[in-house]
Amino acid sequence: MNYLHKFDIISFQNDLLAWYEHHQRKLPWRENKDPYSIWISEIMLQQTKVDTVIPYFNRFKQLFPTVFDLAKADEQAVLKAWEGLGYYSRARNLHHAAKQIVEQYDGVMPSNPKELGALKGIGPYTKGAILSIAFNQPEPAVDGNVMRVYSRLLKIEENIADQKVRKLFESVVRETIAVQDPSSFNQAVMELGALVCTPKSPSCLLCPVQQYCRAFQEGIESELPIKSKAKKQRVIPYVVLLLEKANGSYAIQQRPSEGLLANLWQFPMIPIAEIGFDHIENWVQAEYGLTIQLGKKCGELRHVFSHIIWEIEIYHAQVIEDEEDHAFQFVLKEELDTYPFPTSHINIMKKMED
Template sequence: MIDKLLQDFDISRFQHDLIQWYQENKRDLPWRKSQDPYKVWISEIMLQQTKVDTVIPYFYHFTEKYPTPQKLAQAEEQEVLKAWEGLGYYSRARNLHTAVKEVVAKYDGQVPSDEKHLGKLKGIGPYTKGAILSIAFDQPVPAVDGNVMRVFSRVLHIEEDIAQAKTKKLFEKVVGEVISKEDPSSFNQGLMELGALVCTPKKPQCSLCPVNEHCQAFALGAEEKLPIKSKAKKQKRVSYVALLIQDEQGRIVIEKRADNGLLANLWQFPMVPIKEVGFTHLESYVYREHGIPIQLQQKQGNLRHVFSHLIWEIDIYQASIISGEKFQKNKQLKLVSKQDLEQYPFPVPHQKMMKYI
């Protein structure tokens, strides 16, 4: 199939046109200032499912705080999560931290340039591996993400469903054939840049595209019909009551989430799955689950937070610990002052609740 797709495709001219355009038009981004594999790695992890403008300040802060693999490996996980706070998809930070520790322990702090060793590190999939090897080490390894699949689905008029794993494998083979051996770094970054700036999901700017003469979809007027992607499953909605519980000294109850799953090891204000528990049983549920005797007070507000697969709909209430009752010790719970809240990593929806305290 690859031979058929590339039968009349001028690979060397395509490489030339793409790389020339990239070198003349690339954005001035902080992770492009060097080929340091550690910094390339951090940027690629941060950029997963996150916009460039959002990542830039986090990249500066994170690399200033942890300028070397050794510095990151020495850090406590809670500290790393705090540095990542607000960027979302926190498993990225935990996996990066784990993998960097392995790099320091096994490879003397040098990010491996070997495809096999690099690919075994936690959190490094085929795309991230290809990005690091091509950008930092100038190796002609494909780095195929949604941007790249969109570009090549249009250029080669590929009508396979890009939501399927086998289609991604097909694009990896295509890019493996087409990638520049002389400048794989500029080639892969050029594809990413083209997808981000010109060959966009909606209303691609084909008249400005440096490779439009190679593009079959453009020739057929079919660029907006591609890529083909089956719809993801509908997001599940879950309703919660979040409790801002304070004691007589004004200290606030915070809860550490489980060490696996969604938002693992982050802190939050206690949340009650209200449809399961029922509003009338809320106080007894909190006592049963957490050992805290509370009195519910007024509602402060509500918010909605959208994850890729889930929607949280949260009503926010104040509550107080009933005077004279003992707060039962629980390693997942802490009583902290308002000033000390900023020492703990909180997910975005819980950061937004702090204005009500």
């Protein structure tokens, strides 16, 4: 199907770019075309809102002002700078790719699509965003935001969760991109999706390209895009222990180097569905060689990931006696903030006084 049949590409480009010139938000990564800044911002903006990203971006650039600074940084320092942003594999991939850029390209981000796409953590969308925004190449940058805009604009009634459909969107974006200013064009589409063509209740009456929008003309803008339902998330219950020694230090442990929240730190997590609440003390003794006394409950927490949900009950606990060889590190309360924790455990930390 030719979605661009009788679609006025030139007028669409002109109207969209004119709107963007006057309505674009002032964002720190838009101050120049620095590829390093644009790369960091694009990685941070995956699964995270702009308002949340701004302070993280500014702090990250202060800590690691150049790709050389990031490449030579300790991974724990990078994870600490990322703490609270979530999806921590993004930070690890960013760190790894910085080393690749320094080692393979003398610290200069490659502008070649194949070389750029070979860097760790740079998928088709991020590659297109960097090539177009930083290097002004007419490359499509297609994410969920862009697919939403184009599905309404061209009335594309395909399931955007299907990987094959992404190729369709890349094709129509490539054909409609303004080759004289691809940097502004791609950012304009993203901005339109963020400010006007929103997921719910799009502001069609304020849309600068409303006259080209087929979904608006047919009154079906709220029905698009079509996206299949995600699989139901699995719920996993845990008891988390604020496990304290007599000297006021707390037990923390580092998560494995692979998988969910890799290399971050956490308080002891007890898989309560497997253990049973009455067996917590025995399980900790058998698993870690620590004799503990369970104290009072001090809170509950529900943390949602894309594929699972943690349902957490938080308990104080005291160490009665311990062996030297165990997987925990005991850290004084005032030193905890030097370790990178996931958001769920930052919130657990707040329960220490309860």
